[in-house]
Amino acid sequence: MQISFLKPNIRHKVALAMLLFFLGIGGMSYLSYSYLLEIEKKVTLVEVADDLTNIVLEIRRTEKNLLLFGEESNLTANRQYIQQALALLENIAETLNMPSVEQELADLRDEIRAYGNSIKEITSRSNIPERERQALIEKLREYGQRLMGKSADISRYERADILRINLRLRDNLLYSVIVLLAIGLGAFLFVIFKIILPLKLIEQTTASIAKGNFQPMEVRNTNDEIQRVMEALNHMVAELDKRRDQLVQAQKLSSIGTLASGIAHQLNNPLNNISTSCQILMEEPDCNQDLTTRMLGNIDQETIRARDIVRGLLEFARHQEFSLEEFSLLQVVERAVRLTSSQAPPGISLKVDIPDTLLVKLDFQRMQEALINLILNAFQAIAPAQGTVTLTGSLNSAGESALITVRDTGTGIAEQDLACIFDPFFTTKEVGTGTGLGLFVVYGIIKQHRGRIWAESSQGKGTAIHIELPLDQED
Numbered sequence: 001m002q003i004s005f006l007k008p009n010i011r012h013k014v015a016l017a018m019l020l021f022f023l024g025i026g027g028m029s030y031l032s033y034s035y036l037l038e039i040e041k042k043v044t045l046v047e048v049a050d051d052l053t054n055i056v057l058e059i060r061r062t063e064k065n066l067l068l069f070g071e072e073s074n075l076t077a078n079r080q081y082i083q084q085a086l087a088l089l090e091n092i093a094e095t096l097n098m099p100s101v102e103q104e105l106a107d108l109r110d111e112i113r114a115y116g117n118s119i120k121e122i123t124s125r126s127n128i129p130e131r132e133r134q135a136l137i138e139k140l141r142e143y144g145q146r147l148m149g150k151s152a153d154i155s156r157y158e159r160a161d162i163l164r165i166n167l168r169l170r171d172n173l174l175y176s177v178i179v180l181l182a183i184g185l186g187a188f189l190f191v192i193f194k195i196i197l198p199l200k201l202i203e204q205t206t207a208s209i210a211k212g213n214f215q216p217m218e219v220r221n222t223n224d225e226i227q228r229v230m231e232a233l234n235h236m237v238a239e240l241d242k243r244r245d246q247l248v249q250a251q252k253l254s255s256i257g258t259l260a261s262g263i264a265h266q267l268n269n270p271l272n273n274i275s276t277s278c279q280i281l282m283e284e285p286d287c288n289q290d291l292t293t294r295m296l297g298n299i300d301q302e303t304i305r306a307r308d309i310v311r312g313l314l315e316f317a318r319h320q321e322f323s324l325e326e327f328s329l330l331q332v333v334e335r336a337v338r339l340t341s342s343q344a345p346p347g348i349s350l351k352v353d354i355p356d357t358l359l360v361k362l363d364f365q366r367m368q369e370a371l372i373n374l375i376l377n378a379f380q381a382i383a384p385a386q387g388t389v390t391l392t393g394s395l396n397s398a399g400e401s402a403l404i405t406v407r408d409t410g411t412g413i414a415e416q417d418l419a420c421i422f423d424p425f426f427t428t429k430e431v432g433t434g435t436g437l438g439l440f441v442v443y444g445i446i447k448q449h450r451g452r453i454w455a456e457s458s459q460g461k462g463t464a465i466h467i468e469l470p471l472d473q474e475d
Contacts, residue, residue, distance in 0.1 A: 010194065010224045017187045024183060028176035035169040042162045045101065048092045049155035052108075055085045056147045063119065063144060067137060075123055082116045101154070108150050115143040198226040202233060214241040267310070270302035277302075322448055324361045329393050329402060330354045332364060336371035337391070344379055347386030354393035360402045360469055362449055370445040373438040374406040374465055381410030381463060396468065401451075404467040412459035421455060 062078035065071065089109050118140045122133070205217045216234040219227055277295040284291070330352070337350055344350060371391070378389040387409035394403050413421060413428070420426045422443040442465075446453040449469055457463040 010226065013190065013194070013224075017183065017190065021180070021183050021187070024176065024180050028172065028180075031172050031176075032169060035165055035172065039162055039165050039169075042158050042165065045092065046155055046158045046162070048088060049151055049158060052085060052088060053148070053151040053155060055081050055088070056144075056151050059085070059115070060144050060148070063140065066119075066123070075119075078119060079116070082112060082119075085112050101158075104150070104154060108147070108154070111143060111147055111150060115140065115147060118143055194222070194224070194226065198230070202229065205233060205237075209237060209240065214238075267306055270306040273302040274299050274306075322363050322366065324363060324449075326359050326361050327364055328356055329358045329360050329404070330356045332362070332367050333371060333391050333393070333404075336368050336375060339368075340372055340375045340379075343376060344389075345383040348379060348382050349388050350375070351388060351390045352392075354391065354404075358393055358395070358402060360471065362469065363445075366445045366448065370442040370467075371404075371406070373442050377438055378406060378408035378410065378463075381408050381412075385410075387462075395471075399471075401471055402469045404469070405464055406467075407462065407464040409462040412461055413455065413457040413463055414459060418455060418457055422453070 059078060059081045062074045062081060066074040066078060086109060089105050089112070092105065118136065122128075122136050122140065128136070201217055205215075208215065214237050216237050217230055219230045219234060221227065277298045281292065281295050333352055333354055337352060341350055375389060375391075382389070389409075390405075390407045392405045392407070395401070396403050417426075417428060422439050424437060424440040426440075443453055446467055446469075451467060451469040453465065453467050455463060455465050
């Protein structure tokens with residue numbers, strides 16, 4: 001498996017963010033631990049410096065008693081304290097291993113040895129001239145003062161160093177927290193903008209698809225899993241859109257099949273009239289000119305009538321590109337009524353109340369298809385009872401759109417089903433008697449016209465489907 005570091009995907013980015021986070025935690029922990037170790041050594045050294053200061057004070061005390069009283073016990077105690085100080089310095093040098101203070105400790109050891117040698121010189125010689133003895137004592141006191149100063153300086157310096165290290169540790173913790181917060185904020189923003197929002201868009205798209213809106217989503221070139229999911233979803237949307245067109249065409253063919261028997265009945269009447277006229281002319285070869293003209297005119301009229309019936313069915317069945325042209329709404333409705341009137345069950349009447357001056361920009365074939373589906377649905381809602389299907393049309397109060405209403409006196413629609421009637425494959429009919437695509441196709445056609453469609457229904461009183469079409473449609 002090849003990994004592209006130039007265009008990392010989400011897994012690589014998440015892994016990199018986690019790596020940076022743990023590296024930050026590890027670096028902060030390492031620095032903090034090293035600072036704590038250094039503070040521990042410094043505290044130990046301060047304790048040693050304090051102990052050394054106390055020993056030096058004891059050395060000075062025994063020195064003073066020795067010079068005043070000359071007692072052997074003071075000399076012995078003095079030598080013991082000197083050895084104790086030297087042992088303490090040797091032990092701390094081996095234990096702490098701190099190069100920064102090795103020189104100071106070595107200088108302090110040399111001072112202690114020099115001090116010990118000076119004590120030894122004073123006490124080992126019995127007959128020393130007074131002036132020389134005073135000079136040796138003065139030198140001894142200088143050594144003692146330097147010992148006090150050096151031990152105090154070590155303690156003071158190390159305490160100041162502890163404060164400096166503590167400040168560095170505090171700053172390190174502060175900077176580490178800031179860096180970790182920045183990494184956390186970056187990870188949070190990454191999750192929001194690279195994962196959650198795209199997933200929200202995918203969720204909205206799938207919800208839109210469920211409602212029948214097959215609009216592909218915009219895919220950004222992020223070269224990650226989200227992009228591939230979006231591309232796959234868009235491919236699925238394209239396939240669903242293609243299948244929907246096939247289903248719409250299948251629904252149209254189903255409507256054609258429903259209309260076919262009625263069309264056959266409608267064609268039967270003009271064909272009978274043509275046949276009768278031909279028989280009269282054949283039986284009366286010597287009939288007068290007026291009868292011949294009348295019979296031929298009747299044949300021509302019935303032929304035109306049959307042609308219009310067949311043409312209407314062919315136009316309904318033919319697939320054409322969506323195109324807006326200005327038509328009389330009454331003309332569209334009358335064509336749909338003419339194609340469906342033969343399908344009206346006994347006892348159901350069709351009424352049309354639309355002014356012939358109402359002109360609307362629409363796709364004639366698709367609007368006719370929508371009206372045919374609505375009329376056939378109205379027939380099915382009323383049958384087997386008697387009732388009326390009424391088609392009305394008018395301008396709205398602002399004069400900006402045309403309102404079309406298909407109203408029936410059927411059984412009505414249950415309130416819980418009313419919000420779902422335009423969903424694909426939703427039907428309240430028995431299995432095998434409906435596809436659930438009729439009103440879905442109508443909804444799609446009205447949306448193509450940038451119109452609006454809604455239903456009002458009351459159980460036991462009937463249903464009204466309202467369509468609103470804007471008059472200022474662009475081609």
